[in-house]
Amino acid sequence: MTDLQPVDDPQQIAVVGGGMAGMLAALLLARDGHRVTVFERDDTDLPDTADEAFDGWDRRGAPHARQSHALLARLRRILNERAPDVLEMLAEQGATELTLERILPPDMEDRAPRPGDDELVLWCCRRLTIEWVLRKVVTAEPGVSWRRGVGVSGLVADGTDVRGIRLDDGTEVSADLVVVGGGRNSPVMEWIAELGGDVQPTEEQSEAGIVYLSRFYRLREGRELPLLTEKGGGGDLGYLGFAGFYGDNGTFSITLGIPTGDRELMKLREPAAWEAAVRTLTPLDPWTEDGLADPITDVEAMARLTNRIRRFVIDGVPVATGLVAIGDAAITTNPWYGKGCSQAGIAAEALSAALREHGRDRTALALAMDEAMRTELEPHYVVSCMQDADRTKLHEAGHAGTEPDPAAAAGRDFILHGLLPATRVDPDVFRKFFRSFNMLDRPDALFTDPVVMERASAALATKDERPPLPRLGPERDELLAIASAASN
Numbered sequence: 001m002t003d004l005q006p007v008d009d010p011q012q013i014a015v016v017g018g019g020m021a022g023m024l025a026a027l028l029l030a031r032d033g034h035r036v037t038v039f040e041r042d043d044t045d046l047p048d049t050a051d052e053a054f055d056g057w058d059r060r061g062a063p064h065a066r067q068s069h070a071l072l073a074r075l076r077r078i079l080n081e082r083a084p085d086v087l088e089m090l091a092e093q094g095a096t097e098l099t100l101e102r103i104l105p106p107d108m109e110d111r112a113p114r115p116g117d118d119e120l121v122l123w124c125c126r127r128l129t130i131e132w133v134l135r136k137v138v139t140a141e142p143g144v145s146w147r148r149g150v151g152v153s154g155l156v157a158d159g160t161d162v163r164g165i166r167l168d169d170g171t172e173v174s175a176d177l178v179v180v181g182g183g184r185n186s187p188v189m190e191w192i193a194e195l196g197g198d199v200q201p202t203e204e205q206s207e208a209g210i211v212y213l214s215r216f217y218r219l220r221e222g223r224e225l226p227l228l229t230e231k232g233g234g235g236d237l238g239y240l241g242f243a244g245f246y247g248d249n250g251t252f253s254i255t256l257g258i259p260t261g262d263r264e265l266m267k268l269r270e271p272a273a274w275e276a277a278v279r280t281l282t283p284l285d286p287w288t289e290d291g292l293a294d295p296i297t298d299v300e301a302m303a304r305l306t307n308r309i310r311r312f313v314i315d316g317v318p319v320a321t322g323l324v325a326i327g328d329a330a331i332t333t334n335p336w337y338g339k340g341c342s343q344a345g346i347a348a349e350a351l352s353a354a355l356r357e358h359g360r361d362r363t364a365l366a367l368a369m370d371e372a373m374r375t376e377l378e379p380h381y382v383v384s385c386m387q388d389a390d391r392t393k394l395h396e397a398g399h400a401g402t403e404p405d406p407a408a409a410a411g412r413d414f415i416l417h418g419l420l421p422a423t424r425v426d427p428d429v430f431r432k433f434f435r436s437f438n439m440l441d442r443p444d445a446l447f448t449d450p451v452v453m454e455r456a457s458a459a460l461a462t463k464d465e466r467p468p469l470p471r472l473g474p475e476r477d478e479l480l481a482i483a484s485a486a487s488n
């Protein structure tokens, strides 16, 4: 754990929203010595156990809370340094810890540990389990007051200098700093507009291009899920992506990413169609084996997924001072890449550091958060947009039977036949890929690394010498036929 001393001049901080970003910020800032009040609109008791949370906790403010989540190594590093008690409690709750030695590809001959491997650890659990654990820790934290069932409806400000918040019932609460973590539907842009400043925040947004379909399962007594096998735990058929997610307490989930607008594939929401369809996906064979597990949810769909970035400093001028937006209120990326909770953690960590450095210098604080956003988060956003745009182009060309976009096709070839094969046999490439995917390095670190590029290019050049890639599942029409037959 990092040994940070409490700040000399603690501030009174109001956090809007007690989701992942709000809780992570509240925890780190309270441990820095600040006095934090979290305002969470959802007015529901914390269930007694994580299992009960999954079964019945009303988290209408976070409608994606019953969708598959994985916690990348970047968030795990932040928690390990700043809140190891959260990881301990996650372990007690039966979360799955995927250390590097557990996920090294089976074909890898050189399995010797390397310096830095201790960072390469993912945690897998249901989203409501990490929420439940964090809520327990945060609400017990001295320095945090938790006000549940209290919605925030706007800002209280002197011009564009924010001095507090206005609650739904009209009460005003003053604060030295307002941290807006209200999630992807946060009205922070309207709140800033209402201040009437000359400079307004900007927003850039693009469709992720997929709809999430997820179903959770519980392992039967005495059964276990195998660790990642040579087949992996997911894949991409072009018209559909799929992945298995390890969970906690004997649970796991399967998620399909279906192109937005493909109404026929949306029929997989029907449980019998779903079960038949997921059994056609060969990397999931160990996850769908008869007698392994029973479903514990319906098939839950989640649409309107976007990549979105908001900028709160324009041409060097903060749109407001005394206000910081974090988590999905500031930046979202396609959930398929699993970055959202880590993005929330990175912002919380950056805010803690910025407050240490700049204290009550409110302009410097806004500029420091903007810098952190640009250097730490924006590169991941950019890559997410590029991947989604390429996947959508390739999918549309496949659907229309037209020639694919050459750059997108070349990129896919490089990944499928160069980079991924290299990760399976080369311990250095695997680690660099893992670091980038898990946000421990910037994404461009991977594609500008001479070793990675050389070995991935060599693998691409010899692709015809390897057996063709295995078929991961049926063609779309075949899958639809199997699914319809099952649901009739």
Ligand SMILES: Cc1cc2nc3c(=O)[nH]c(=O)nc-3n(C[C@H](O)[C@H](O)[C@H](O)COP(=O)(O)OP(=O)(O)OC[C@H]3O[C@@H](n4cnc5c(N)ncnc54)[C@H](O)[C@@H]3O)c2cc1C
Pocket (backbone or CB within 6 Å): 016, 017, 018, 019, 020, 021, 022, 023, 039, 040, 041, 042, 060, 061, 062, 063, 064, 067, 068, 069, 070, 071, 072, 150, 151, 152, 153, 181, 182, 183, 184, 186, 212, 302, 326, 327, 328, 329, 335, 336, 337, 338, 339, 340, 341, 342, 344
């Ligand atoms: C389908 C899906 C799958 C995902 N999978 C992953 C994954 O595998 N890994 C990963 O890291 N991330 C994943 N994410 C992203 C991750 O869930 C989000 O990035 C994360 O929840 C953002 O946290 P947040 O606090 O910003 O928002 P949320 O967690 O949505 O929380 C917002 C909170 O603010 C409260 N609130 C909102 N407005 C107000 C108000 N005015 N007053 C008071 N309270 C308010 C809400 O009630 C809610 O509790 C996924 C997202 C989706 C949609």
